[in-house]
Amino acid sequence: MQPQRTPANNLPEPHPDSLQHSKRVSASLVRAIETAGGSISFGEFMQHALYAPGLGYYVAGTRKFGADGDFVTAPEVSPLFGRVLATQCAAVLSGIAGGRILELGAGSGALAVQILQKLEELDCLPERYQILDVSADLRDRQQQLIREQLPSMLGRVEWIQQLPAGFRGVVVANEVADALPVERFIKVDGEVAQLRVALDESGFVWRVATAPEWLTAGVRAIEKDLGSELPAGYQSEFSPGLQGWIGDLADSVQDAVVLLFDYGIARHEYYAPDRNSGWLRCYFRHHAHDDPLLYPGIQDLTAWVDFTAVAEAADGAGMTVGSYVTQSQFLLHGGLAEEMADFDKLDQRQQYELSRAVKLLTLPGEMGEHFKCLALSKGSASVPAAITVSDRRHVL
Template identity: 40%
Template structure:
């Protein structure tokens, strides 16, 4: 089943050098499709579009993280909005340091390095300094950007930062992944009624046509991913497009064994399974970001835009528990930040200083508002060898672990 790709409108036109970069990645993707018999499952297409060495969106030089399209970036993350995010998160990490005696952080995919820089400063200010801050980052371009960010913001703390080429055999401390899971490849599934009105599942992949990349759905006859069982009760004639998150679950299973003692904190946007696979979410969550414009065409200028999907947190929870970790908490970003003291940090600011207070208040509103990041973003925590601990401050109220 072939379907033409949707074409976005009114998106900024890339510069000449960027267009040439996209042309090279497009040729690379076309070769991959040809080598796979003319059809590439979407998760592989997404993996190459984002991570192909030297060509993929996260493997090549582009601004990516920022506040405005004018700075060349494509989207904004919480650490880029305000240091209040890191200062609040530092209170939770400092509590973990005090309980475990392991003052180490391992961050996965540190983006621009803003979170690392702000956390290092905030942990020092809280009296719970980080002894070693390790960053697992495969992109050489992003490593250089992270180093420059930390050196500018906290030059006296740069010697505590290490970039890892591979994961350690064992780690004691706090692992962090902020907006890491959403950028992991997803499989795409389409549910279509056949002539007898019985539902049939297709896997979506990518083919190459004279007009460029296009969707092709192939009927799937093997065992379906277990996550799709949540849709078994849909009306037989209802069409449905959704994702499954094998790569994100595999990531959790791969890092879980190296956590010898401590906590794994993952922050991202998404839902538990029963909200994710809801009958009304029939179009899926796949989304692309280019110059702060959101659209749904992953074929638009490959290599120049982010491709992402919301996280299905029930599967993440299952992966962590199956890998031997304890589920310590799951809640909204707003509830986590309020539990960890963001209101106290805001109250310490001087409201009579509008140049400082107003931007901080606006950023805090974006972090906490249900209409912004507060409800869509979630925080999930896993632990190992934390049996004697009463619990994490970030989940003391409003824990939703029961919803996973």
């Protein structure tokens, strides 16, 4: 669901407890900046704001998902997303004896519940459903939800601390890549400069500094691929950890299909000349805005995904890029119609709620076009045929 776009100065007031937590996170960031000599990279700021032990947005106890949180993901909109995804997981698992499912960053646990429920109906349960999540708080919430809604499956679900070796089955990552810390850059006099975070009397501020060699090299490689230099004053993001994350994932799987869902676009769109303010987005109580230095620790920081970079990393790590489709195409070709088969048997309220969910998940102005599915494979596993309909790999 697309949150309301709001100027940062028009955001709702944080709850007093949340504001106190943000002040603690800010104090920790101030110490980090002072220790570093006056500034830190934005990637370091984002890493701290999201993942600092006991403080970061994703690891502290604040509610993040659903109506009481800051944003809504597809599994919170409706079980339809998880059920269609489960149908495609079943297509893969049917060809892998003893196959498992690994969900990266399982959020509230809603997607795991939906997938397991549908797979039980299909008589295609995985040997294990593994969850890898960096947040102890979210792991607790996932366990509670599964215990409440699907107690018979609790023994089949396993929470793991690191990527498994020799994994066989399906890997699912819904809105994970967008949460990888990114660096921000700006073009100045034909050179790549780094946007860092510093301090003044008003709080956190941006500072333009000489870019490290690796950032300059990364941006120059993008410009080479685009066939032209980015214009003066151009600002955007670069994800330094993306290649390593995909590489680690590739190393951990033996025979597997990897399904990555996220909001993102191909590189030529991501770094379009007229897109000169980047793709960084902040989410606070269902309001989207553009000030990542505000309320550290209590707002989500994300960046749209350069899916060309993901595909390049996967190819370089020995995986096959099998399909690139919009979320709408994934759902429509993956089994959404079958999930709607009993629509006429529903009462008027249920029909309204289901129709609303379908619109949110599939319409271009909502999640349908902004969100993409990139399907990767390795070993003997192959991407299900339904996911390859309307494939758009040629744009990557």
